[in-house]
Amino acid sequence: QLQLVESGGGLVQPGGSLRLSCAGPGFTVDYYAIGWFRQAPGTEREGVSCISSSGGSTYYDDSVKGRFTISTDNARTTVYLQMNNLKPEDTGVYSCAADPAYVCPKSLYEYDYWGQGTQVTVSS
Numbered sequence: 001q002l003q004l005v006e007s008g009g010g011l012v013q014p015g016g017s018l019r020l021s022c023a024g025p026g027f028t029v030d031y032y033a034i035g036w037f038r039q040a041p042g043t044e045r046e047g048v049s050c051i052s053s054s055g056g057s058t059y060y061d062d063s064v065k066g067r068f069t070i071s072t073d074n075a076r077t078t079v080y081l082q083m084n085n086l087k088p089e090d091t092g093v094y095s096c097a098a099d100p101a102y103v104c105p106k107s108l109y110e111y112d113y114w115g116q117g118t119q120v121t122v123s124s
Helices: none
Strands: 005-007 010-012 018-023 033-039 046-051 058-060 068-072 078-083 092-099 118-122
Touching: 005 092, 018 033, 018 092, 018 118, 033 078, 046 068, 046 078, 058 068, 078 092
Parallel strands: 010 118
Antiparallel strands: 005 018, 018 078, 033 046, 033 092, 046 058, 068 078, 092 118
């Protein structure tokens, strides 16, 4: 059973930056497509970004294109979400999820493993 843990969340002012991390024992990006999701209070969870198991393909929601970047470390055991120029509407609980597939899933329901999430609050 794959366990994922997110870290790096916190409180930041609008225009600031945060880098989220997703990792877990026995986890390697080589065998999973990894997605980042967020959920604001009173809203449904939405997809933010995804990276394929090869790292060759990435996905970004239109709301974060040009501001967020998904990547892996050299050992390919950690997935990052670099978030720049943060906006108040980026506030929410950010979770990473893994799907044992080569390409990014078309639906969040295809992800098999989920982390508990880390809170990101963008406020002045």
